[in-house]
Amino acid sequence: MCLIQVSREIVFSNSVQPVALPAPHAPLIPGSRCLVSGWGTLTEGGSSPSQLHAVEVPLISIESCNEYYQNGLGVTETMMCAGSPYGGRHACQGDSGGPLVVDNILIGIVSWGAGCARPNFPGVYANVPFVREWITEVAEPDSRIVGGFPVNIENYPYQVSLEYVYSHICGGAIISNRWVLSAAHCTQLWRDYTPPSLFTIRMGTSFLQSEGDRFTVTRVIEHPGYGNSATPFDYDMCLIQVSREIVFSNSLQPVALPAHHAVSADVTETMMCAGSPYGGRDACQGDSGGPLIVDNVLIGIVSWGAGCARPNFPGVYANVPFMREWITEVSGV
Numbered sequence: 052m053c054l055i056q057v058s059r060e061i062v063f064s065n066s067v068q069p070v071a072l073p074a075p076h077a078p079l080i081p082g083s084r085c086l087v088s089g090w091g092t093l094t095e096g097g098s099s100p101s102q103l104h105a106v107e108v109p110l111i112s113i114e115s116c117n118e119y120y121q122n123g124l125g126v127t128e129t130m131m132c133a134g135s136p137y138g139g140r141h142a143c144q145g146d147s148g149g150p151l152v153v154d155n156i157l158i159g160i161v162s163w164g165a166g167c168a169r170p171n172f173p174g175v176y177a178n179v180p181f182v183r184e185w186i187t188e189v190a191e192p193d194s195r196i197v198g199g200f201p202v203n204i205e206n207y208p209y210q211v212s213l214e215y216v217y218s219h220i221c222g223g224a225i226i227s228n229r230w231v232l233s234a235a236h237c238t239q240l241w242r243d244y245t246p247p248s249l250f251t252i253r254m255g256t257s258f259l260q261s262e263g264d265r266f267t268v269t270r271v272i273e274h275p276g277y278g279n280s281a282t283p284f285d286y287d288m289c290l291i292q293v294s295r296e297i298v299f300s301n302s303l304q305p306v307a308l309p310a311h312h313a314v315s316a317d318v319t320e321t322m323m324c325a326g327s328p329y330g331g332r333d334a335c336q337g338d339s340g341g342p343l344i345v346d347n348v349l350i351g352i353v354s355w356g357a358g359c360a361r362p363n364f365p366g367v368y369a370n371v372p373f374m375r376e377w378i379t380e381v382s383g384v
Contacts, residue, residue: 052160052177054189070150070157075183077158083110085133085153087161087174091146095167099145106140108133110153111173119171129181131159134173141174143167151176188357204257209306209349211254213237213291213340219259222341223252224349225305228297230382233340234352234369235277235289247271252293255302264303266293272381274374276321285321287354287369290381306342306349308384309372321373323351326365343368 061067088105116132117125126132133151134141142149142161151159159176166172179186204210213221213233221237231252238250247268256263269292276286297303325343343351351368371378378384 052182054186070152071155072186073156073158073180073183075180077180079110079131079158079180081110081112083153085110085151085158087133087142087146087149087151089142089146089149089161091143092167095143108135108140108174116173116175119173126175129178130162131176131178132173133159133176136171138170141167202257204255204302208302208304209342211252212259214251214253216249217251221339222353223291224342225254225297225303226308226349227305227382227384228299229292230384231291231293232349232352232378233289233291234354235273235287236284236354237340238271238289239273239278252291254297255300266295268292269294274377284355284367285319286374288352288374290378306344307347308378309348309350309375321370322354323368323370324365325351325368328363
């Protein structure tokens with residue numbers, strides 16, 4: 052499942068309306084009559100129609116669906132199934148990503164299946180109620196620093212923007228004339244199939260994707276503990292080496308690093324928390340990898356949290372003092 056943000060506000064009308072979303076983990080009742088719609092092919096391997104089509108399909112339990120798919124393509128709790136056991140009604144090629152709706156509520160997204168409308172092979176859909184909380188977190192209207200104020204880069208000269216194919220994805224902090232510290236989850240989505248050169252670091256500017264100096268990336272080194280723990284976001288830190296030396300100025304400066312294992316508050320020992328119990332001030336989407344500073348010393352890297360600036364849900368940061376020795380081993384800083 053993915054969320055796609057469009058470039059301008061959608062103006063609603065008779066032909067353009069949002070669909071209602073379900074409650075988180077809302078129950079899925081087998082036998083419910085669902086509607087799936089799209090411009091996909093009308094037969095397996097056939098051609099696509101010029102006009103939108105829709106078909107009604109019954110919801111099927113995961114247990115029943117797994118009985119149909121016993122070839123290793125298991126159906127998990129993040130999925131759901133719908134379709135007639137007799138075949139003849141189904142989404143098809145070109146319908147992927149489209150909606151599965153019950154009583155005008157979006158419960159599924161067309162995902163996969165064995166062919167189209169084959170007997171005993173229902174369609175498999177991404178389970179919207181299962182990921183409802185994630186949708187809320189990502190699609191919140193305010194998606195940057197919450198409760199903050201505009202600042203000049205000269206006051207935060209260590210702050211950088213990590214870009215992927217020239218679009219901002221995360222923040223980071225300059226720690227030397229060749230190294231930037233950021234969050235591992237910012238780079239791990241692309242690490243298996245993307246050369247480091249597709250990442251760039253923009254620095255020395257107060258403005259997103261304009262002005263300043265852009266550096267290509269030669270190496271991205273994630274902490275070896277990241278992704279190897281039962282706790283998500285453990286060791287959420289990476290070091291990024293830029294292709295040329297950073298020339299320091301009023302708007303380009305490294306931030307000081309803390310002593311090894313300086314004291315901090317823990318979620319796990321690799322994390323720390325910061326935020327107001329009343330909410331209203333926090334990092335948000337797009338701030339991941341950015342710096343948390345105390346007395347001009349870098350102590351944390353923006354990692355994760357429950358939404359943005361919610362009461363009783365402080366932000367969680369990667370613990371820089373805990374991983375200070377690793378930073379020195381890799382970067383020499």
